[in-house]
Amino acid sequence: MTQSNTLLPNLYTTMKRIRTFEERVGELFIKGETAGTMLHLSIGEELGPTCLGAAMQKQDTFTTHHRGHGIFIARGGDPKKMMAEIAGKKDGYCKGKGGSMHIADMKLGHLGANAIVGGGIPTVVGAGLSSKYLEEDKVSVAFFGDGAMQQGILYESMNMASLWKLPVVFCCINNQYGMGTKIDNAAGLKDFSKRAASFGLNTLHIDDLDIENAYVKSKEIIDKARKFEPGFIEVECYRFFGHARMDKSPYRSEEEEIKMRKSDPISYASNQMLKNKIMNEDEIKKINEKISIEMDEAMDFAINSPLNNQKEIFTDVYDESEPLPISVEERINKILS
Amino acid sequence: MSDLNKNYYEKITFRDALRLAIHDSMQEDEKIIVMGEDVAAYGGAYGATKDLLKLFGPKRIIDTPISEAAIVGASMGAALTGLRPIAELMYVDFFGMSMDQIANQLAKVRYMFGGQINAPMILRAQGGTGRSAGAQHSQSLETWIMHTPGLYLSIPYTPNDAYHLLRTALKINNPTIFIEHKLLYNTSGVLDKNNPDQIFGKAKIRKKGKDLSIISYSRMVNFAEKAAEELAKQKIDVEVVDLRTLNPLDRETIIESVKKTKRALVLSESCYTAGVPSEITSIIFEHCYTNLLKPVIRYTAEDTPAPVAPNLEENYIPTIEKIVEYSKKLCK
Numbered sequence: 279m280t281q282s283n284t285l286l287p288n289l290y291t292t293m294k295r296i297r298t299f300e301e302r303v304g305e306l307f308i309k310g311e312t313a314g315t316m317l318h319l320s321i322g323e324e325l326g327p328t329c330l331g332a333a334m335q336k337q338d339t340f341t342t343h344h345r346g347h348g349i350f351i352a353r354g355g356d357p358k359k360m361m362a363e364i365a366g367k368k369d370g371y372c373k374g375k376g377g378s379m380h381i382a383d384m385k386l387g388h389l390g391a392n393a394i395v396g397g398g399i400p401t402v403v404g405a406g407l408s409s410k411y412l413e414e415d416k417v418s419v420a421f422f423g424d425g426a427m428q429q430g431i432l433y434e435s436m437n438m439a440s441l442w443k444l445p446v447v448f449c450c451i452n453n454q455y456g457m458g459t460k461i462d463n464a465a466g467l468k469d470f471s472k473r474a475a476s477f478g479l480n481t482l483h484i485d486d487l488d489i490e491n492a493y494v495k496s497k498e499i500i501d502k503a504r505k506f507e508p509g510f511i512e513v514e515c516y517r518f519f520g521h522a523r524m525d526k527s528p529y530r531s532e533e534e535e536i537k538m539r540k541s542d543p544i545s546y547a548s549n550q551m552l553k554n555k556i557m558n559e560d561e562i563k564k565i566n567e568k569i570s571i572e573m574d575e576a577m578d579f580a581i582n583s584p585l586n587n588q589k590e591i592f593t594d595v596y597d598e599s600e601p602l603p604i605s606v607e608e609r610i611n612k613i614l615s
Numbered sequence: 616m617s618d619l620n621k622n623y624y625e626k627i628t629f630r631d632a633l634r635l636a637i638h639d640s641m642q643e644d645e646k647i648i649v650m651g652e653d654v655a656a657y658g659g660a661y662g663a664t665k666d667l668l669k670l671f672g673p674k675r676i677i678d679t680p681i682s683e684a685a686i687v688g689a690s691m692g693a694a695l696t697g698l699r700p701i702a703e704l705m706y707v708d709f710f711g712m713s714m715d716q717i718a719n720q721l722a723k724v725r726y727m728f729g730g731q732i733n734a735p736m737i738l739r740a741q742g743g744t745g746r747s748a749g750a751q752h753s754q755s756l757e758t759w760i761m762h763t764p765g766l767y768l769s770i771p772y773t774p775n776d777a778y779h780l781l782r783t784a785l786k787i788n789n790p791t792i793f794i795e796h797k798l799l800y801n802t803s804g805v806l807d808k809n810n811p812d813q814i815f816g817k818a819k820i821r822k823k824g825k826d827l828s829i830i831s832y833s834r835m836v837n838f839a840e841k842a843a844e845e846l847a848k849q850k851i852d853v854e855v856v857d858l859r860t861l862n863p864l865d866r867e868t869i870i871e872s873v874k875k876t877k878r879a880l881v882l883s884e885s886c887y888t889a890g891v892p893s894e895i896t897s898i899i900f901e902h903c904y905t906n907l908l909k910p911v912i913r914y915t916a917e918d919t920p921a922p923v924a925p926n927l928e929e930n931y932i933p934t935i936e937k938i939v940e941y942s943k944k945l946c947k
């Protein structure tokens with residue numbers, strides 16, 4: 279296959295891996311094996327993370343919001359260690375201490391998923407500052423939802439990135455809702471690119487399913503950021519299911535969901551491949567089967583991973599050369615003995 | 616919601632008691648508005664404002680953008696200029712983004728401006744562990760508020776208290792921070808609208824006893840009650856004190872109880888160091904040191920962030936077994 283013939287299959291594969299991973303997270307929950315219910319799945323939102331993930335370079339860094347599984351898969355995250363983290367187990371990326379909303383892997387440039395809406399955005403400004411100072415050629419990308427578009431910290435961060443000409447990209451995954459609140463009830467001006475442009479950022483608005491085009495366009499923004507022109511990308515999409523695992527979306531109609539789920543980036547990409555004879559149905563089926571096995575294995579890995587030792591409550595608060603915090607039990611026993 | 620107009624409920628959830636309190640207050644006082652993330656269409660992340668949109672309309676039940684600093688600041692501005700907002704933060708952890716508005720603005724506006732103006736509002740927020748919600752969604756941050764003069768602080772345990780404390784906070788002119796534990800919403804109990812059973816700032820003795828005072832608030836009162844039951848079987852008679860409001864703080868009840876029992880365990884889900892229990896322990900020491908037979912014990916969560924792993928989270932906070940164990944040692 280030529281380069282242009284491998285691009286779409288690669289993007290398709292990543293999207294399909296994200297979706298299958300998220301489906302298995304749902305199964306893990308049903309099996310009662312997840313740590314808690316705060317599982318924010320990105321089913322339906324695969325396009326943005328996939329094309330940006332592909333457009334970034336190996337050394338680049340990023341932060342994500344609470345709905346960050348897909349982004350990390352697109353950046354090379356190991357589904358096994360991710361799933362184990364979601365299960366709150368020892369073999370997870372963060373030893374099961376962070377869970378679904380706090381996956382990170384410094385080796386892969388993942389500076390952290392965040393449970394605070396907007397919380398991870400200024401981190402990329404600092405990462406951009408380091409990159410420029412240390413001459414490392416790293417672009418840093420902040421991924422966040424439309425909800426974070428209404429947090430003040432975003433605008434403080436955009437201004438700094440612009441002022442200091444940092445290699446930074448702000449990427450808003452606009453899935454139309456912040457929990458149960460539709461974007462129309464949250465944003466005074468819905469044209470987010472206008473907001474970013476007013477800070478002097480390059481902007482891109484992706485609002486269709488053509489992922490090849492989205493990839494090319496986002497690569498342009500990221501490449502410009504690498505030359506110290508910070509950028510902003512908004513990807514419009516739809517959250518196919520509830521906000522978190524327990525949410526049945528009572529605030530929106532079934533008709534809306536059915537209609538919006540038809541804008542499925544994955545079926546669109548597979549239809550494109552068939553139409554342009556890049557792949558046939560059998561080949562696509564083979565990819566899907568391989569992914570299915572990979573994600574089943576991730577789920578089994580998580581289920582079989584051991585629980586944490588109780589001592590882990592106290593580790594990692596401070597650098598390992600420092601003493602552990604004294605447990606309450608030890609304090610009380612000392613007083614009472 | 617079950618029948619809104621009853622005066623007595625045999626069994627009502629903590630969540631519904633809060634909804635009733637907001638409802639009843641809004642009916643009486645048209646200056647009251649509710650604002651916060653997902654409070655209207657969604658009915659509140661924990662259901663405490665469910666159906667209120669239908670009853671009072673979008674003018675009074677207002678969904679906000681995810682902008683915690685402005686939610687608090689704008690509520691204060693409205694409170695200064697004629698309204699009485701009930702603002703909601705989905706988690707106490709979001710004090711983080713709104714702390715300037717809470718501590719530098721809301722708490723100080725009356726004092727700095729020489730008493731010219733009041734900011735009569737409530738800020739409701741939900742806290743605590745128990746749902747594997749992780750380090751940024753499981754904190755107990757009452758200490759931040761208690762350490763900030765100018766803010767009243769309610770932290771109820773029962774539905775009856777939740778109802779009456781909220782009703783009272785909506786009648787006084789000071790800003791009140793109202794903290795609800797995430798695992799209390801589904802608990803239930805009696806609600807008697809005609810029996811406030813309290814004055815704002817008055818602790819409640821949940822169980823009388825003579826051997827040991829366990830002083831607590833919010834969900835930990837439940838742990839204290841369960842431990843007291845177990846200890847009763849072992850002939851240790853515990854007095855359980857539920858503080859209910861941390862500012863004003865009912866020092867008299869604490870002191871009186873410890874003078875009687877001569878032993879005290881202060882129980883809380885906040886971290887150990889410089890927490891609310893540290894303050895209570897100081898008060899006990901200041902006033903009861905000649906009465907005490909044993910040192911005062913602070914039993915709290917660990918001095919670490921909250922882990923997600925359920926098997927760690929469970930032991931991150933006090934357990935009933937250990938309350939029993941420490942109580943026995945105190946009473947030996």
Ligand SMILES: Cc1ncc(C[n+]2csc(CCOP(=O)(O)OP(=O)(O)O)c2C)c(N)n1
Pocket residue numbers: 318343344345393394395396422423424425426453455456457517521652681683705709712
């Ligand atoms: C500062 C802050 N406020 C509120 C919340 C509660 N909360 C969690 S996710 C969410 C909605 C976020 O919407 P958006 O940013 O669009 O991301 P999405 O969930 O749609 O991916 C809210 C309100 C939070 N976690 N952090």
Ligand SMILES: [Mg+2]
Pocket residue numbers: 423424425451452453454455456457
């Ligand atoms: Mg959203």
